[in-house]
Amino acid sequence: MIYLDNNATTIMYEEVFQILQKYSTEIYSNPNSIHEFGVKADVAMEEARFKIAKIMGVMPYEIYFTSGATESINWAIKGTALSRKKIGKHILSSKVEHSATINTLSYLNNIGFDIEYVKTDDFGKVDIEDLESKIRNDTILVTFMFANNEIGTINPIKEIQEIIKRKNEKTLFHVDAVQAVGKVDFRLKDYKCDMASFSAHKFHGPKGIGFLYKKESTLIHPLITGGTQERGQRGGTQNVPSIAAMAKALELSIKELYEMDRIKTIRDELAKDLEDLGANIVTPLNNSTPNTISAFFEGLRGDVIVNALSDEDIYISTSAACSSKGTSGSRVLKELGYSNKAAEGMVRISLSSLTTGDEVQRFINILKNVLEFLRF
Amino acid sequence: MIYLDNNATTIMYEEVFQILQKYSTEIYSNPNSIHEFGVKADVAMEEARFKIAKIMGVMPYEIYFTSGATESINWAIKGTALSRKKIGKHILSSKVEHSATINTLSYLNNIGFDIEYVKTDDFGKVDIEDLESKIRNDTILVTFMFANNEIGTINPIKEIQEIIKRKNEKTLFHVDAVQAVGKVDFRLKDYKCDMASFSAHKFHGPKGIGFLYKKESTLIHPLITGGTQERGQRGGTQNVPSIAAMAKALELSIKELYEMDRIKTIRDELAKDLEDLGANIVTPLNNSTPNTISAFFEGLRGDVIVNALSDEDIYISTSAACSSKGTSGSRVLKELGYSNKAAEGMVRISLSSLTTGDEVQRFINILKNVLEFLRF
Numbered sequence: 001m002i003y004l005d006n007n008a009t010t011i012m013y014e015e016v017f018q019i020l021q022k023y024s025t026e027i028y029s030n031p032n033s034i035h036e037f038g039v040k041a042d043v044a045m046e047e048a049r050f051k052i053a054k055i056m057g058v059m060p061y062e063i064y065f066t067s068g069a070t071e072s073i074n075w076a077i078k079g080t081a082l083s084r085k086k087i088g089k090h091i092l093s094s095k096v097e098h099s100a101t102i103n104t105l106s107y108l109n110n111i112g113f114d115i116e117y118v119k120t121d122d123f124g125k126v127d128i129e130d131l132e133s134k135i136r137n138d139t140i141l142v143t144f145m146f147a148n149n150e151i152g153t154i155n156p157i158k159e160i161q162e163i164i165k166r167k168n169e170k171t172l173f174h175v176d177a178v179q180a181v182g183k184v185d186f187r188l189k190d191y192k193c194d195m196a197s198f199s200a201h202k203f204h205g206p207k208g209i210g211f212l213y214k215k216e217s218t219l220i221h222p223l224i225t226g227g228t229q230e231r232g233q234r235g236g237t238q239n240v241p242s243i244a245a246m247a248k249a250l251e252l253s254i255k256e257l258y259e260m261d262r263i264k265t266i267r268d269e270l271a272k273d274l275e276d277l278g279a280n281i282v283t284p285l286n287n288s289t290p291n292t293i294s295a296f297f298e299g300l301r302g303d304v305i306v307n308a309l310s311d312e313d314i315y316i317s318t319s320a321a322c323s324s325k326g327t328s329g330s331r332v333l334k335e336l337g338y339s340n341k342a343a344e345g346m347v348r349i350s351l352s353s354l355t356t357g358d359e360v361q362r363f364i365n366i367l368k369n370v371l372e373f374l375r376f
Numbered sequence: 377m378i379y380l381d382n383n384a385t386t387i388m389y390e391e392v393f394q395i396l397q398k399y400s401t402e403i404y405s406n407p408n409s410i411h412e413f414g415v416k417a418d419v420a421m422e423e424a425r426f427k428i429a430k431i432m433g434v435m436p437y438e439i440y441f442t443s444g445a446t447e448s449i450n451w452a453i454k455g456t457a458l459s460r461k462k463i464g465k466h467i468l469s470s471k472v473e474h475s476a477t478i479n480t481l482s483y484l485n486n487i488g489f490d491i492e493y494v495k496t497d498d499f500g501k502v503d504i505e506d507l508e509s510k511i512r513n514d515t516i517l518v519t520f521m522f523a524n525n526e527i528g529t530i531n532p533i534k535e536i537q538e539i540i541k542r543k544n545e546k547t548l549f550h551v552d553a554v555q556a557v558g559k560v561d562f563r564l565k566d567y568k569c570d571m572a573s574f575s576a577h578k579f580h581g582p583k584g585i586g587f588l589y590k591k592e593s594t595l596i597h598p599l600i601t602g603g604t605q606e607r608g609q610r611g612g613t614q615n616v617p618s619i620a621a622m623a624k625a626l627e628l629s630i631k632e633l634y635e636m637d638r639i640k641t642i643r644d645e646l647a648k649d650l651e652d653l654g655a656n657i658v659t660p661l662n663n664s665t666p667n668t669i670s671a672f673f674e675g676l677r678g679d680v681i682v683n684a685l686s687d688e689d690i691y692i693s694t695s696a697a698c699s700s701k702g703t704s705g706s707r708v709l710k711e712l713g714y715s716n717k718a719a720e721g722m723v724r725i726s727l728s729s730l731t732t733g734d735e736v737q738r739f740i741n742i743l744k745n746v747l748e749f750l751r752f
Contacts, residue, residue: 001413005413008613009406021393024393025393029384029691035683037379067447067612070611070612071447073602074601074602106601107598206400207615208443221483224599226450226479235450239443242584307411315412315413
């Protein structure tokens with residue numbers, strides 16, 4: 001198998017799985033139990049929180065464990081909307097966000113919030129001037145992704161942050177950082193955003209676990225109410241095995257970051273090889289996550305290419321896994337003004353620190369055969 | 377170690393962990409990916425949904441995977457409230473519900489919903505006549521637990537269902553079934569409720585996974601919006617390893633149900649032994665989950681007993697793990713009219729199908745010594 005769909009999900013690091021195993025089978029207690037067996041799980045959980053906070057350069061009590069990025073994004077957006085609706089109902093975002101953001105904003109729009117979309121350039125990068133002109137007194141929230149999941153484009157988060165706070169210091173800024181971790185050196189201390197969402201399975205951790213960073217001063221409504229867990233802000237027995245595993249995955253992802261220079265070299269060479277095979281490259285190579293390349297081939301459907309490669313035990317993607325079923329082509333490409341044919345033709349190849357040059361070479365060789373067959 | 381805190385969480389069955397391992401390390405793909413590797417995960421997930429539905433006697437498309445019971449309960453209650461607020465804002469429940477329900481209702485109360493609590497008997501069982509008198513034209517939801525997590529009392533869910541539908545057929549009925557599975561033969565087909573919440577880690581499955589049963593005809597707002605997962609009703613990459621493991625845990629829990637006769641016998645003998653040691657039994661032995669017994673000892677704090685036993689590597693609980701930290705005594709006992717001293721004295725012993733008579737005998741012997749020491 002050659003797995004080149006790492007923006008959809010990643011394999012767990014071996015060490016990460018060992019931690020998952022330890023807290024699933026040995027220290028399986030409820031971290032909220034007051035007995036010693038419960039305390040052991042609680043200690044592991046708080047050590048994980050401390051480790052994540054330390055890596056990110058924030059305080060442990062600013063990290064809230066959730067079931068993943070979609071929950072985190074829902075919490076950040078709906079929590080802000082519901083807690084600040086008396087101050088304002090204006091929210092800014094972009095049309096190339098992940099469906100977790102797009103559909104949450106659409107939900108809020110249906111219940112009376114005023115959602116406005118900031119222009120982006122041809123690669124989906126936020127237009128700073130347009131953003132500046134759209135921030136109003138009643139803008140309660142701005143939410144953007146750090147890097148686009150479908151094509152890899154990186155947003156100028158620091159600039160965005162500065163503009164928001166200059167125009168309206170009360171506007172909260174949420175960053176969907178899902179595609180950042182393990183690909184670029186993303187530390188929260190370098191970005192003064194108010195909230196950020198993360199998902200472990202995108203950086204070689206388990207599925208079903210993530211976290212929301214929420215600045216100490218950021219007070220918003222909880223999404224999931226219940227017990228006193230997570231300082232009363234997120235009810236439910238914490239998933240200690242996955243939390244401890246996530247912290248280890250984050251640690252290893254940061255350790256392995258040096259691999260991204262190698263991956264970028266492979267990715268950039270792959271771009272040339274793809275162009276030689278007739279591809280139109282969509283990803284901006286000089287401003288994107290180094291593991292991602294998206295492209296389309298004139299006259300060929302992306303899903304046909306994906307399926308033909310799948311028969312060869314090679315796995316790439318059409319668009320985002322979260323919206324690839326039952327839809328027709330890349331939503332992001334359509335928003336960027338590409339034709340429906342281009343959008344339906346898009347394929348995404350996403351590498352990880354574990355991808356070898358040999359795998360990519362074998363992929364390109366087989367792709368060549370597949371394209372010849374399909375173009376017959 | 378003698379683990380008698382199974383209402384807080386349970387150890388995973390060995391077979392369940394093996395499935396978790398398989399889908400964590402081998403078939404780790406995103407079930408929404410269209411390639412063959414993704415399809416394998418999707419098939420495993422849909423087989424799990426089918427298995428759960430079959431066991432429960434409902435349709436697979438009535439099962440929605442969530443991060444656990446707290447999310448399911450939030451979804452059922454808030455989803456109903458937000459989607460029906462134009463019809464009515466009246467919701468009925470009881471004061472002895474789990475904090476996931478109590479605090480969600482309290483949240484709704486703060487934003488303008490009319491929450492009313494039905495009387496219960498001395499053991500926390502819903503008073504049917506009081507319920508009947510309180511159902512109104514604008515009652516949009518009734519939510520009760522199947523069995524109380526702290527003391528084990530079982531509610532007459534079928535009678536409750538009949539009364540609700542007789543008084544107002546439009547009122548939705550949600551059952552918190554968390555403490556039912558693996559303890560009694562709870563099948564949704566026997567209860568015509570509209571929604572029910574479940575958590576895998578209470579029946580020897582993984583933490584961080586659960587499901588919401590939602591009758592096909594029950595249309596409520598989603599809680600977590602995003603991708604097209606779960607028929608568009610719950611966004612986020614599904615946690616396939618935990619979903620597949622949960623289905624196996626449910627299957628095994630049902631298979632092991634015959635053990636509950638043995639466990640009930642052990643529990644009832646334990647009640648006598650506890651009374652011999654001076655305990656006041658709180659749990660109604662003839663109407664409770666057979667694994668649960670709660671009691672208090674005059675003049676002794678529950679947390680002191682729990683900690684003393686913890687030093688002996690024996691784990692029991694004071695009240696619910698989800699509310700046991702930073703609070704003083706059992707909330708349920710206080711609601712039932714017990715004194716603060718009794719509430720602070722409460723201990724809960726919760727067995728599982730894996731508990732042996734020998735373990736319980738060793739527990740009671742050590743408890744005897746502990747009580748002698750503490751009463752010195």
